Amino acid sequence: EPEVTQTPSHQVTQMGQEVILRCVPISNHLYFYWYRQILGQKVEFLVSFYNNEISEKSEIFDDQFSVERPDGSNFTLKIRSTKLEDSAMYFCASSEGANTEAFFGQGTRLTVV
């Protein structure tokens, strides 16, 4: 069964460092998303991406964040200068179309120290 894959599963980084979280969405999907879940809190939407551009973003997704689809398969989330409060589980998701079911990856646990 097709699935969304994320790498790495866990990343530890020092405050102020740049991190790139990687995702391979399901191959025939057209919409891509990043969500995050701070420990003990609910899953929050960060950004959606369609047709090689951001279609929607939340207030959390400020200038420190960026997304890219560098090739036909990968979808990345970059945090330019990490803060302690960026520590969270980051989920990538993809869907065939707008308002269709989203399939989530296993997540990358980011720990900023």
Added chain:
Amino acid sequence: AQSVTQPDIHITVSEGASLELRCNYSYGATPYLFWYVQSPGQGLQLLLKYFSGDTLVQGIKGFEAEFKRSQSSFNLRKPSVHWSDAAEYFCAVGPYNTDKLIFGTGTRLQVFP
């Protein structure tokens, strides 16, 4: 503002007992509705979804959910819980005018033998 409420933070049931997890949403129209499950250390797995039509929807692992427009609810049910159902359950809504999902705070299900 659009929101999802899961009033039960933690539910404990005995194996074999029936289960109902509550979900209420606040939205001007009928949104798309989803239930996801997150096992410890895992990603989000879609249990079931409601887009339109029959208000009782069947999902995987023996789960079902009923959409009640008058109560703005989408409660998840299972007639007989198994120990492997212990996990965190998230209700989510997908408003028509956006690609994103809005998640509830989750209900942690504990199953006793």
